[in-house]
Amino acid sequence: MIRVLIADDQAIVRAAIANLLATQEEIEVVGEAEDGAEAVRLADELRPDxxxxxxxxxxxxxxxxxxxxxxxxxxxxxxxxxTTFDLDAYVYDALAAGASGFLLKDATFPELLHAVRVVAAGNALLAPEVTKRLIGEFVRQRPPTSRPHRGTGEPTARETEDASLTSRETEVLTLIARGFSNADIAHRLTISNHTVKTHINRIFTKLRLSDRAQAVIRAYEMGLVEPPP
Known part of the structure; x- marks a missing residue:
């Protein structure tokens, strides 16, 4: 059973989402909040998935x-x-805070169900037409990440992590940031899905990442991909 908490200041939106999710046997709406403070309180109390x-x-x-x-x-x-596409400055911060993805407010019912199931399974929802565009928009507006060297001239820990990637791992990370799935990456690089997963696991370990959302952020910060025009 997937336990869901819904937080939105518009009662109509909350009710619509709750009613749609309630039609699914494996999904239970355990709480509704009208603001962030109530969402935090209910999350602590109900521990939703x-x-x-x-x-x-x-x-x-x-x-x-x-x-x-x-x-x-x-x-x-x-x-x-x-979210909606007119939100820009919040996107990067949401992912940096640990959010697993974004769902447009005008999403269809199948898209809503897919998003809830994907996130509940511990995966990041990174539809290229949604999250990639949003991240790219904010990264373009955000000042470049500062990576100063220590007084000795030695590289910072983060620079060392970035440099520890092999050329193939860097290539895989770039494709992740461009919105490619594991299967797409395997086909493009002519390698097996298992090999792709191995590369991704090593990338996550070396860069201390927890999911693909954070991987996309790091790829932009490393300059591996450019924000869309």
């Missing part, structure tokens, strides 16, 4: 709520953000 959080809410917004919920020791809750 997925917290579906609107980014724009009064008081404590969805990103701040996600950051608080996901920082709880031992939490298994995953955050799925509700």
């Amino acid at each position: 997925v917290a579906l959080l609107d980014i724009r809410m009064p008081g404590l917004n969805g990103i701040e709520a996600a950051r608080t919920i996901l920082s709880r020791p031992g939490t298994a809750t995953k955050a799925l953000m509700l």
Whole structure:
């Protein structure tokens, strides 16, 4: 059973999502919140598998709520953000806070179900037409990541991590950031799916990443891909 918490300041939106999810036997809506503060309280109390959080809410917004919920020791809750394409400056921060992906407010019912199931399974929802565009938009506006060297001239720990990737791992990371699935990467590089998974596991370990969302962010920060025009 997938236990879902819905947080949106619009009662109609909350009710619509709750009613749709309630039609599925394996999904249970365990709580509804009208703002971020209530979402945090209910998440602590109910421990849902997925917290579906609107980014724009009064008081404590969805990103701040996600950051608080996901920082709880031992939490298994995953955050799925509700957004629209006119949101830009919040996207990078939501992923940096640990959100597993984004769902457009005008998403279809199948897209809603798919998003909840993907995130509940511990995967990142990185549809190229949604998350890649949003991340790219904000990275273009965000000042370049500063990576100063220590006084001795030695590289920082983060630079060392980035440099530790092999050429093939760098290639795989680049393709992840461009929205390619494991199968697409395997086909493009003429390698097996198992080999792709091995490369990804090594990338995540070397760069201390937890999911593909963080991998996309790091690829942009490393300059492996450019924001879309």
